Amino acid sequence: MARYEQVQGTVALITLTNPPVNALSAAVRLGITETVTRALRDPEVKSMVICGENGVFCGGADIREFAKPMSGPPLVPMIAAIEEGEKPVVAAIEGAAFGGGLELALGCHYRIAHSKARVGLPEVTLGLLPAAGGTQRLPRLIGLAPALDLITTGRHVTAQEALKLGIVDQVTDQSALDLAIQFAQQVVGQPLLPRKLSTRQTPCPPDVDGLLEETMAQVKQRARGAMAPIACVQAVRAAATLPYQAGMQKEQELMATLFHSSQARAMQYCFFAQRAVGRWSLSSGAHSGNSKPRPVSKVAVIGLGTMGRGITVALVKAGMSVLAVETNKKQLEIGKQMVSAMLKHDAQKRNATPRLDLLHFTIDLLELKNTDLIIEAVFEDMALKKQVFKELSSVCKADAFLCTNTSGLDVDELAAVTKRPELVVGMHFFAPAHVMKLLEVVHGSRSSPEAVATAMHLGKRLGKVSVLVGNCAGFVGNRMLKPYLEQANFLLEEGATPELVDGALEEFGFPMGVFKMSDLSGLDVGWRIRKEAGLTGPNVDPRDPPRRRQGRRYSPLPDLVCEQGRLGQKNGRGWYLYDKPGGRVATPDPSIHKFLEEYRIKHGISPRQIDRQEVVERCLFALINEGFRSLDDGIAAGPEDIDMIYVFGYGWPRHRGGPMFYAGMVGLPRVLTRLEHYRQAHPEVPHLEPSPLLRRLVASGSPPINKWRDFLQRPHSQL
Numbered sequence: 278m279a280r281y282e283q284v285q286g287t288v289a290l291i292t293l294t295n296p297p298v299n300a301l302s303a304a305v306r307l308g309i310t311e312t313v314t315r316a317l318r319d320p321e322v323k324s325m326v327i328c329g330e331n332g333v334f335c336g337g338a339d340i341r342e343f344a345k346p347m348s349g350p351p352l353v354p355m356i357a358a359i360e361e362g363e364k365p366v367v368a369a370i371e372g373a374a375f376g377g378g379l380e381l382a383l384g385c386h387y388r389i390a391h392s393k394a395r396v397g398l399p400e401v402t403l404g405l406l407p408a409a410g411g412t413q414r415l416p417r418l419i420g421l422a423p424a425l426d427l428i429t430t431g432r433h434v435t436a437q438e439a440l441k442l443g444i445v446d447q448v449t450d451q452s453a454l455d456l457a458i459q460f461a462q463q464v465v466g467q468p469l470l471p472r473k474l475s476t477r478q479t480p481c482p483p484d485v486d487g488l489l490e491e492t493m494a495q496v497k498q499r500a501r502g503a504m505a506p507i508a509c510v511q512a513v514r515a516a517a518t519l520p521y522q523a524g525m526q527k528e529q530e531l532m533a534t535l536f537h538s539s540q541a542r543a544m545q546y547c548f549f550a551q552r553a554v555g556r557w558s559l560s561s562g563a564h565s566g567n568s569k570p571r572p573v574s575k576v577a578v579i580g581l582g583t584m585g586r587g588i589t590v591a592l593v594k595a596g597m598s599v600l601a602v603e604t605n606k607k608q609l610e611i612g613k614q615m616v617s618a619m620l621k622h623d624a625q626k627r628n629a630t631p632r633l634d635l636l637h638f639t640i641d642l643l644e645l646k647n648t649d650l651i652i653e654a655v656f657e658d659m660a661l662k663k664q665v666f667k668e669l670s671s672v673c674k675a676d677a678f679l680c681t682n683t684s685g686l687d688v689d690e691l692a693a694v695t696k697r698p699e700l701v702v703g704m705h706f707f708a709p710a711h712v713m714k715l716l717e718v719v720h721g722s723r724s725s726p727e728a729v730a731t732a733m734h735l736g737k738r739l740g741k742v743s744v745l746v747g748n749c750a751g752f753v754g755n756r757m758l759k760p761y762l763e764q765a766n767f768l769l770e771e772g773a774t775p776e777l778v779d780g781a782l783e784e785f786g787f788p789m790g791v792f793k794m795s796d797l798s799g800l801d802v803g804w805r806i807r808k809e810a811g812l813t814g815p816n817v818d819p820r821d822p823p824r825r826r827q828g829r830r831y832s833p834l835p836d837l838v839c840e841q842g843r844l845g846q847k848n849g850r851g852w853y854l855y856d857k858p859g860g861r862v863a864t865p866d867p868s869i870h871k872f873l874e875e876y877r878i879k880h881g882i883s884p885r886q887i888d889r890q891e892v893v894e895r896c897l898f899a900l901i902n903e904g905f906r907s908l909d910d911g912i913a914a915g916p917e918d919i920d921m922i923y924v925f926g927y928g929w930p931r932h933r934g935g936p937m938f939y940a941g942m943v944g945l946p947r948v949l950t951r952l953e954h955y956r957q958a959h960p961e962v963p964h965l966e967p968s969p970l971l972r973r974l975v976a977s978g979s980p981p982i983n984k985w986r987d988f989l990q991r992p993h994s995q996l
């Protein structure tokens with residue numbers, strides 16, 4: 278849909294009308310085609326302006342149409358008609374111009390943007406490439422290198438940067454539309470050919486091949502198996518090496534290799550899943566549509582350890598006033614210096630001023646009396662957290678929300694020591710908390726809809742992807758991670774090496790394999806949790822043999838490694854060797870291999886050949902199976918919630934969609950069969966027993982993922 282008006286006598290104003298983001302659906306493309314034709318034919322019309330309704334220029338092609346057969350006028354000739362026309366066309370960009378939306382603007386002869394507008398070609402984040410001329414026109418407009426950057430990263434660009442790059446001609450704080458209409462009148466009669474980007478040569482550096490090879494190498498490393506970024510480089514290469522039409526041909530050919538790919542489907546699923554998890558609901562019938570968050574202006578963070586510092590920085594970056602609390606002056610001073618340094622470093626990177634004025638430090642809990650919301654981030658010990666919650670419950674104002682950053686302790690147990698259990702929720706951040714996008718908001722059995730709404734909304738204000746989960750040990754993310762970690766240790770026992778396991782998982786697309794990840798987060802963290810759980814150390818049941826705990830198989834390998842003083846990166850020795858304490862480069866450690874051989878001999882285990890497929894199946898199918906259990910017992914609301922938790926919190930490759938989407942891609946019958954196979958081979962490992970939900974779905978013909986909620990024991994939100 279496109280509205281046609283004639284303004285200022287001679288300017289045809291074409292307005293895209295397809296709320297909320299004026300996506301280029303078939304109807305909008307038809308509307309544009311008809312209105313442009315009309316304007317070109319109307320002798321009274323001397324120039325045109327294209328804009329979008331509701332302060333948004335255009336969010337690009339309509340992603341919802343990708344799964345349907347193509348209908349309506351195609352984009353490429355529609356945009357070519359605008360560029361080739363003999364009347365100047367000005368794009369008035371307000372809000373967003375992304376993907377096909379920016380490509381439409383690049384087909385126009387001039388671009389005027391509002392100072393708050395953002396532009397970009399994010400197709401690569403959908404597993405695609407800009408296929409309406411973006412890979413050919415953008416390089417011709419701004420040069421090869423900046424075009425490669427924008428197209429292979431898909432990053433959003435502010436109006437100011439777009440002006441500097443030359444994407445837009447003018448930026449205004451006033452109405453971009455009004456300025457565009459004036460401009461359209463002024464440029465009538467000026468030579469149009471030089472404004473037709475398809476006619477230009479691409480400005481290139483002397484060593485074009487060098488730049489393209491270097492970019493391809495960087496992109497391949499970053500891609501971790503994703504196809505689209507590589508196709509983007511190949512398409513932009515054509516803009517430097519081929520005439521326009523041949524380049525467009527190349528663009529279409531490459532797009533054809535991506536459009537129907539499973540990777541594109543996975544990444545588009547993530548696009549909509551990321552938006553779906555924001556629409557939460559509770560079994561009480563409360564949901565994001567009928568539960569209003571309470572305004573929060575003053576926040577406090579209790580504990581300035583690694584997590585507390587990251588959370589404080591995230592809050593200040595979001596412009597919130599923060600009271601940072603520590604137990605003693607020494608700890609407070611250390612926290613103060615580190616938080617201030619983190620804020621200054623971050624501000625420097627963004628060329629901004631650090632908002633240290635928003636930050637206050639204290640050791641006096643009484644200063645919390647006017648705080649709206651408190652986030653507790655003290656050491657992961659239930660007794661200590663209970664003591665803190667008891668104190669907070671007495672010093673804070675009656676309606677203050679008490680939130681805990683625990684990564685898996687019982688939120689209800691904490692709420693029970695307060696006088697306001699309905700105002701207690703979990704806000705589980707991921708390290709580093711000012712960087713990682715995921716926030717697990719944990720709904721306790723007595724948390725009020727208002728507390729949930731406020732925590733979810735605060736997450737959005739911090740730029741997080743907030744996912745609402747139920748209360749159980751490890752919530753969703755860490756609960757599913759447990760069988761994944763256990764399988765990895767079992768594979769070492771049976772003959773694998775840390776490098777083999779990590780290699781298979783990195784080939785799958787994870788930025789880091791499980792053993793490198795453990796070394797990064799510190800082996801002593803898991804060791805302390807296993808000690809508290811009585812799996813190792815003084816509280817072990819003396820009747821339990823070394824490789825059995827609580828009636829099931831257990832691998833003491835990680836404990837034995839810690840007992841050797843191997844704590845990971847922090848002391849330079851873990852499952853790998855590092856050049857120095859805190860070093861980042863992991864090198865295979867022959868003494869770990871020797872230790873594993875001795876361990877197998879000691880326990881009478883004959884090592885066997887293990888291939889990468891078995892690693893992927895055992896680690897990921899065990900994790901997925903626990904995902905199905907989390908769905909069935911009401912801790913995760915839907916597959917999208919699990920997938921967004923893993924994509925934004927655990928490095929699950931976006932081009933694989935997330936654990937549950939991946940299970941659907943592999944085929945639920947195969948996941949079930951393989952789990953049954955491994956269960957048979959390892960009867961002493963209960964978490965390999967296929968989840969009842971998985972069996973129900975397979976028995977019902979493996980319905981598509983958007984139908985899985987219908988098979989949950991309590992379909993309508995079970996939180």
Ligand SMILES: C[C@H](O)[C@H](C)C(=O)SCCNC(=O)CCNC(=O)[C@H](O)C(C)(C)COP(=O)([O-])OP(=O)([O-])OC[C@H]1O[C@@H](n2cnc3c(N)ncnc32)[C@H](O)[C@@H]1OP(=O)([O-])[O-]
Nearest residue numbers: 300336337338339340341373375376377399407408409552
């Ligand atoms: C040929 C061409 O080369 C190729 C092939 C392409 O062009 S491929 C397409 C490339 N374009 C993109 O990648 C941009 C995608 N969109 C965004 O980045 C953002 O939406 C936004 C523009 C920055 C606005 O953010 P927002 O925070 O204000 O709102 P929202 O919550 O995100 O979105 C509001 C609602 O609009 C829906 N929506 C947004 N963009 C859409 C799109 N392009 N198609 C269909 N629906 C879209 C979204 O699902 C949500 O729906 P619901 O959840 O309410 O039901």
